[in-house]
Amino acid sequence: MNQLDRDRYYLQLAMEEGTLAEEHGTIPIGAVVVGSDGEVVERGRNRVFTEHDPTAHAEIDVLRRCGEPLIKEGKERPYTLYTTVEPCVMCSGAIYLSRVGRVVWALSDDNFGGFRTLSIHPKYERRFNRMEYVAMPFYDFAENQRQRMIRWDIYKGRNNSWPEIDKET
Numbered sequence: 001m002n003q004l005d006r007d008r009y010y011l012q013l014a015m016e017e018g019t020l021a022e023e024h025g026t027i028p029i030g031a032v033v034v035g036s037d038g039e040v041v042e043r044g045r046n047r048v049f050t051e052h053d054p055t056a057h058a059e060i061d062v063l064r065r066c067g068e069p070l071i072k073e074g075k076e077r078p079y080t081l082y083t084t085v086e087p088c089v090m091c092s093g094a095i096y097l098s099r100v101g102r103v104v105w106a107l108s109d110d111n112f113g114g115f116r117t118l119s120i121h122p123k124y125e126r127r128f129n130r131m132e133y134v135a136m137p138f139y140d141f142a143e144n145q146r147q148r149m150i151r152w153d154i155y156k157g158r159n160n161s162w163p164e165i166d167k168e169t
């Protein structure tokens with residue numbers, strides 16, 4: 001499998017976690033952490049509304065479940081985190097503090113996403129540039145996730161905007 005096929009495979013697992021989150025009545029976002037030899041370390045999903053915890057985002061959930069292997073010692077960052085929406089600032093900070101060196105997400109979030117902003121912020125860019133990110137590599141996943149977020153916002157009576165995705169991206 002090449003990198004793109006691998007990314008698709010693991011992002012699909014994150015999408016499945018997002019499906020579970022949606023079925024359980026919380027924000028439909030899932031995340032997976034994968035090691036350098038391709039093993040899935042843990043899967044996580046949003047639990048904000050199921051566990052009444054504002055910090056229970058999918059990325060925080062999966063990092064907590066990974067435990068010791070993700071504790072940062074030294075500079076090595078052998079793990080990849082797949083998530084269905086661009087991490088917010090809280091999750092981006094947590095990811096930086098872990099041993100994740102690569103982040104792949106299905107749908108960028110111009111509203112509350114934080115990873116791209118921190119990557120170019122003068123105060124944080126040097127730290128965030130130790131990690132690579134891949135934004136929206138697959139149109140179908142991006143569109144699927146976008147539709148979920150729109151459903152969630154309607155359910156919550158919100159009117160956030162999830163702009164249409166250019167098929168070329």
Ligand SMILES: [Zn+2]
Pocket residue numbers: 057058059087088089090091092
């Ligand atoms: Zn978050």
